[in-house]
Structures are given as C-alpha cells and as structure tokens.
Amino acid sequence: MRMLAFVSMYLFLSACSSIGSGVEVFTVSDLGKDGFPKFSENKGMKGTKSVLRGDEQYVIKPGDQLSVKFFFNPELNEEDLIVRPDGRISLQLIHEVEAADLTAPQLTSLLEEQYKGQLKNPEIAVIVRAVKEPPRVYIDGQVRQPGAIEIVRSLSVLEAIARSGGFIEDTAKKDEVIVMRRDQSGHTFVITLDITATLSGKDLRQNIQLHPNDFIQVPRSFF
Secondary structure, three states: OOHHHHHHHHHHHHHHOOOOOOOOEEOOOOOOOOOOOOOOHHHHHHOOOOOOOOOOEEEEOOOOEEEEEEOOHHHHHHHHEEEEOOEEEEEEEEEEEOOOOHHHHHHHHHHHHOOOOOOOOEEEEEEEEEEEOOOOEEEEEOOOOOOOOOOOOOOHHHHHHOOOOEEEOOOOHHHHHEEEEOOOOOOEEEEEEEEEOOOHOHHHHHHOOOOOOOOEOOOEOOO
C-alpha cells in the first residue's frame, strides 16, 4: 500500500508539474454529460464519449474475452476471443493484432484499417464480453485508506472517498479535490472539484461520476 501511495503521488506531481504545457485543467461547469470537456485546445478530446463500464471507456487487457463481428462478412465472426498474455489476438486473414491497452472503439478502427486490403466493406464491431479484472479508480492524499477502489456499476467521488475511509478531517483540503482523467486518445486532463459545496448541498454537480482508471488526489490543507 505504501508503494502504491508513492507511485500515485509521483504520477500526480508529474502531471501537475506539466499543467500549462500539455495538461489542461477544467471545472465541473466545463464538462459535458459524458464527463469530458465540452471544449478543449486538445483536439483529441472533442467528440469523445464515455460509458462508465461500457466498451467505449474500458481499456482491453490480457485475459479479457472479446467478440469481433463483421457486418458484411459473418463467416469471419469471432465469438469467444481471448486476449493472450502478450496482448495479442489472432484473426482470419490478418493474423495477429495487438489488442491490449486499446478501448473497443480504438481496436475497431484498427481492425477496419487492416481489413481494408482484404474486404470490400470492412464494417466491424468489437464487444468486450468479459474482463479479467474489474475496472478500478485510484485515490491518494488526505484520506484514511488510499489505494485502488473497484467500480461496481457506478462510483462517485464521494463514494470513493467514503470507501477509502473518509477524509482526514484536520488536513484534507476538500474544496480543491483533483481528478486526473484520460480521454480515448490517451490525453490527460485535470478536473478540480469543490467537495465542500456538495457536502453543504450548494452544488451537487461537484460529486461527479468516476471513470475507470481515474486518479483522485485529496490535497493537504496547510491552514
């Protein structure tokens, strides 16, 4: 657990040090219904969608079970395709493809591109049937039990904090909680939250729903 906290803090400080040179900072009012910014200088964020436990946000890992469907070539369909330990899958005509570390839409785009030379109309759908490990978020800072938290159906920031033992009351800076998130293109951005506004009932929007692999940092108050 101490090692996780150290790694988490290192990632957090590294990201924060780059804010202004690649990592954009947003508030809740900047976010759309999908949990991504409505506007951004980073073109990779535009038009992205989020489904908390759906294929669009989940990053494929070794051991996951996939289905690959070809709309106009059903003879190529694969129903129970297991991602191998090396992160690859085997398919007809194009043989091996790297699937790990991609979302289902990213893998779909990759397959459609590779099948262009083999099929006249390669319309493909990738479905994640089963995952080896459940999606998680990570929390560090001024909470009693920092670490990884499994997402079951959905998970809000306050639920994650509660499951980590709650704030350390004397030191937690509740009005500057930070969530680090990646979009589907792999770009990191930061969301700043005023959890005191949610706790007082003034602004429930601050208690956002979390996405898989979000990193929550509760900073320390020095006053």
